[in-house]
Amino acid sequence: MHPFRSHTCADLRKSDVGDTVRLSGWVHRVRDHGGVLFIDLRDHYGITQVLADSDSPVFAEVEKLRSEWCIRIDGKVLARDESLVNPKLPTGEIEVFIQDMEVLGAAEELPLMVFGDQEYPEETRLKYRYLDLRREAMQENMKLRSDVVASMRRRMWDQGFREYQTPIITASSPEGARDFLVPSRLHPGRFYALPQAPQQFKQLLMVSGFDKYFQIAPCFRDEDPRADRSPTDFYQLDMEMSFVTQQEVFDTIKPVLQGVFEEFADGKTVDSVWPQISYRDAALWYGTDKPDLRNPIKMQDVSEHFRGSGFAIFAKLLEQDGTEIRAIPAQGGGSRKFCDRMNAFAQKEGLPGMGYIFWRDGADGLEAAGPLAKNIGPERTEAIRQQLGLGVGDAAFFLGGKPKGFQRVAGLARDVIGAELGLTDENRFAFAWIVDFPIYEQDEETGDIDFEHNPFSMPQGGLEALDGDPLEVLGWQYDLACNGAEILSGAIRNHKPEIMFRAFEIAGYGEDEVRKRFGGLVNAFRYGAPPHGGCAAGIDRIVMLLAGEETIRDVVLFPMNQRAEDLMMDAPSEPTNEQLRELHLRVVTEDR
CATH class of the missing domain: 2.40.50.140 (Nucleic acid-binding proteins)
Known part of the structure; x- marks a missing residue:
């Protein structure tokens, strides 16, 4: 035996x-x-x-x-x-x-129990992760993660892709987050970096003629932690294709991801229709570029109904350039108690409050109630109700100002309203392509133009588009949102040096600086670069959604805590003097 x-x-x-x-x-x-x-x-x-x-x-x-x-x-x-x-x-x-x-x-006295459903502080769970991982829910999450990765690989091979491994030690290349730097022993005073993504290497593979690439790729970014983001490293399904349009990228990756979700949905429905929504429309309708379409609420611009109205706060606000009033329709939210609760929510999020109107049965039929209704009068109130398609028992909430000042809270309020009123379908995975991202933004204080999104995206319209107003330039860039989370990001790449130099010049970066930062890529584009594009899907977030977890730390084997510390392995740790001497480094401590 x-x-x-x-x-x-x-x-x-x-x-x-x-x-x-x-x-x-x-x-x-x-x-x-x-x-x-x-x-x-x-x-x-x-x-x-x-x-x-x-x-x-x-x-x-x-x-x-x-x-x-x-x-x-x-x-x-x-x-x-x-x-x-x-x-x-x-x-x-x-x-x-x-x-x-x-x-x-034999086991000593346990710091946390494996049997049962007891809750333990996250610090305890991470310090004794090997015990935490023995728990049934964690075992199932990690098996799910492994199965999802295997399914992704099979589906990518079925689409005609091959997997290639790109370097882990490379040059520093700013891509929107801080690099993890690695000191060189052989070249004192110089540093490698861990790749934030295989972005440049996969583009170089297209220049090398490989046509279809994918990789289950580790990425390293020194970021501030969030529930849906690791402060150190994460994995993504990375892919790139040559001679493709944006729609062809969509058509290629959709069956892969839809198939994965259908395979592991555990009884939930998976939408087969993935609408394409412009970045600006997503901001207007949902207050975010990663909308949760399980919630049917769409916000609307109702500025015209408040312009010159008796509600002085909004009327005066609209006299300023770049301001607007948005309404969040709330079917079934027509009670003063609920409206007051949502007003308090807005105040908790840092806004002065959130105006509201709700409709009820009155002595003479449909009656609008709330301070706003009294201030703007029955005609304007009725026009708002008709625009929003509301009736008895419904409400509408209003926020105003420059959209960047209130948009985030509006999006959160939409989520809360949808959840509390039972409008959000929790038994569903709903997807949306977010497209037409603006390439540039303007600093309100200095007036300077800088990149708002991926600087390596091909501008829609090519070089000619860069001769007009930079704030109107859109990129061939896209994200995929699922249930309120961004699970994929990608673009058709800017593969022409002359367009790249001009795009960076508008944002204040000279040709010499571009060559210094991205010399390998720019040089490669001089030798017959094909049009190409691709995307990367976040494996951690996808598994988090499939597992029904609130944090990616519950779908990652050995995660860091919120302070980017590994409590189990005691990292980061202090190097020895011998290690520092070999690397020609000295640690300078800050005076406290």
Whole structure:
């Protein structure tokens, strides 16, 4: 017999009754039923109930067992009494009587329990991640992640792509986040960087004639942490194609991602229609460029109804350039209690408040209520109601100013309203392509023009588009949103040096600086670069959505905490003096 097991803890069935077997695993739970000890023995595959009583030659040893001891048992498979069958377990019709046992690894007192659904502080979970990962939910999340990656690979190969590995140690190349720098021992005073993405290398592969590339790629960015973003590293499904249009990229990646979601949706529906929404429309309708389309609420511009109205705050606001008033329709939100709650929400988010109107049955029929209705009068109120398509029992909330000042809160309010009023379909994955991103933005204080989004995107209209108003220039750039999360970003690349130099010149970067920062790419484009484009899909976020988790730390094996610390491995750590001497470095501590 194998030294550790003849079966896994998920294998045994009623057909095995009478067999002598060997199992190994962890003590999940011990139950003492008056001289009979029942143990749930757990391994990666499942749970088998084993038991010992005074007839067992190792009963005294079994009595010493505690949770999470790693053991090996030999025993005889017995059929459970029909009344004791556990239909929730594949092994629920049998149990194993222990005839011999060996402790493979004893466990000290546990800092967190593996059995049960107890909640523990994140710091505890990360410090003892190897115990946290033994929990059933975490085991399932990590298996899901592995299966999703395998599915992505199969689907990309089926689309005619090959996987190529790009370098991990490379040159520093600013791409929107801070680099992790790596000091060079052989070249004192010089540094490599960990790649923020394989962006330049995959474009160079297109110049090299490979046509279709993909990679399950690690990316490294020194970023501030968020629930949906790691502060250090993440993985993405990275792809690039030559001789393609934006729509062809969409048509290629959609069946891959839709197939993955359908495969692992666990009963949820997966939308097959992915609308294309311009960046500006997404900002207007949803207050974000990653809208949650499970929520049907669309915001609308209602500025004309408040211009010159009796509501002085909005009327005076609209006299300023670049301001507008937006309405958030809320079907079923027509109560003063709900309206006051949403007003308080806006104040909590840093705004003075959020105006509202709600409609109810009155003595003379439909009646509009709330301070705004009284100030602007019945005609304007009715015009707003008709524009928004609302009726009795509904409400509308209003925010005003320059959109960048209130847009984020408006988007959050839309999400809260949709959730609280039951308008958001929680049993669905809804997707939207966000397209037509503006390439440039203007600093309101200095008037300077800089890149608002990816500087390597091909401008729509090419070189001629760069001769007009920079703020009107759109790029062949796109994101894919799913349920309020950005899960993919990409672009048709700017592969012509003359257009690239001009695009950077508008943002204040001279040709010499572009060559210095991106010399490898620029030089390659001088030798017959093909039109190309691609995208990268965030694996961590995709698995987070499929697993129904709120943070990517629950779908990453060994994540950092919010301060970018690995509590388990004690990183970052202080280097030794010998290491610093080899690298010709000296640490200068800040005075505190």
